[in-house]
Amino acid sequence: MLNIVAIMGRLVADPELRTTANGTNxxxxxxxxxxxxxxxxxxxxxxxxxIVVWRQxxxxxxxxxxxxxxxxxxxxxxxxxxxxKQGNSRTAVEVVANHISFAGPSKKPGGQAVDDGGEAPPxxxxxxxxxxxxxxxxxxxxxxxxxxxxx
Numbered sequence: 621m622l623n624i625v626a627i628m629g630r631l632v633a634d635p636e637l638r639t640t641a642n643g644t645n646x647x648x649x650x651x652x653x654x655x656x657x658x659x660x661x662x663x664x665x666x667x668x669x670x671i672v673v674w675r676q677x678x679x680x681x682x683x684x685x686x687x688x689x690x691x692x693x694x695x696x697x698x699x700x701x702x703x704x705k706q707g708n709s710r711t712a713v714e715v716v717a718n719h720i721s722f723a724g725p726s727k728k729p730g731g732q733a734v735d736d737g738g739e740a741p742p743x744x745x746x747x748x749x750x751x752x753x754x755x756x757x758x759x760x761x762x763x764x765x766x767x768x769x770x771x
Contacts, residue, residue, distance in 0.1 A: 623696040625715050629653035637682040647678035670714040690724030693717045
């Protein structure tokens, strides 16, 4: 089965951080995502998508994003059933995020925009060394290019 969602939009409100009974952080928020098609003579429509983020990513979202921030999310679509306060059965459809990225300029505390170019890696991050296999000169063949090409 395939269940992949990639979406970019603006937060409709500040993200909400909660902690489960066993101490796991979970953040939920809603983003507005403009539709690509606009009917002639009408305003552009937007879809409002609920997003759920768990653990360290939940802390990340609550620390660096607020209402109006542009965000890129990839994850999986999930539906769940629950009963509301009046006892009615409801269904919620939401994206459970795997990765969160900045998708626009962030703001300094004074309100001035800063284009950070995307999510920065942690300070202690080191690019992994490329894995090259060991070989010998015998692994190569000389191609005689005096005639036509062999292909």
